[in-house]
Amino acid sequence: MPKIPSEKEAIDLLKKTGCSPNVIKHCEAVANLATRIARKIAGNGNSVDVKLVRVGALLHDIGRARTHGIEHAIAGAEMARSFNLAEPVVQIIERHIGSGITAKEATKLGLPKKSFLPRSLEEKIVSYSDKLIEGSREVEFEEALETFSVALGAFLGPPAVKRLRKLHGELSSLSGESA
Numbered sequence: 270m271p272k273i274p275s276e277k278e279a280i281d282l283l284k285k286t287g288c289s290p291n292v293i294k295h296c297e298a299v300a301n302l303a304t305r306i307a308r309k310i311a312g313n314g315n316s317v318d319v320k321l322v323r324v325g326a327l328l329h330d331i332g333r334a335r336t337h338g339i340e341h342a343i344a345g346a347e348m349a350r351s352f353n354l355a356e357p358v359v360q361i362i363e364r365h366i367g368s369g370i371t372a373k374e375a376t377k378l379g380l381p382k383k384s385f386l387p388r389s390l391e392e393k394i395v396s397y398s399d400k401l402i403e404g405s406r407e408v409e410f411e412e413a414l415e416t417f418s419v420a421l422g423a424f425l426g427p428p429a430v431k432r433l434r435k436l437h438g439e440l441s442s443l444s445g446e447s448a
Contacts, residue, residue: 325361
């Protein structure tokens with residue numbers, strides 16, 4: 270039966286698959302930020318699975334054991350399925366790239382023609398948190414937006430930047446922070 274692993278099991282999977290220490294540090298930093306955001310959102314009376322957010326964030330870059338290209342999300346989802354992880358964890362891994370990628374954008378990038386837009390609140394929190402962590406350092410949203418605009422904006426254009434701004438607004442509102 271598919272499962273959501275414990276934190277220790279998630280870290281062990283990252284090591285077992287060959288993720289570098291830097292990737293693991295990044296995943297831990299994303300998990301810490303994502304957990305803080307999820308707890309704020311839950312504290313405001315919203316339904317969010319904090320454990321799923323934490324474990325999904327720890328595993329979001331497991332595909333970097335195979336590749337550091339944008340396709341690491343697809344590789345990671347395949348790996349997660351091979352480890353019989355629960356589908357909500359798999360979806361976090363698969364949908365964390367960019368600020369979400371439409372099926373049309375995916376085709377343009379050489380990915381399978383399907384939507385990689387985060388759907389659940391947990392997927393959105395992990396995708397967003399990943400953009401606010403550079404290496405293992407947390408950055409302010411405006412700095413993350415600038416980096417994102419340069420790095421991915423060239424490939425995906427203004428719609429991706431707009432999606433990141435929208436995600437920021439949505440999560441800021443749910444967590445009670447000012448956007």
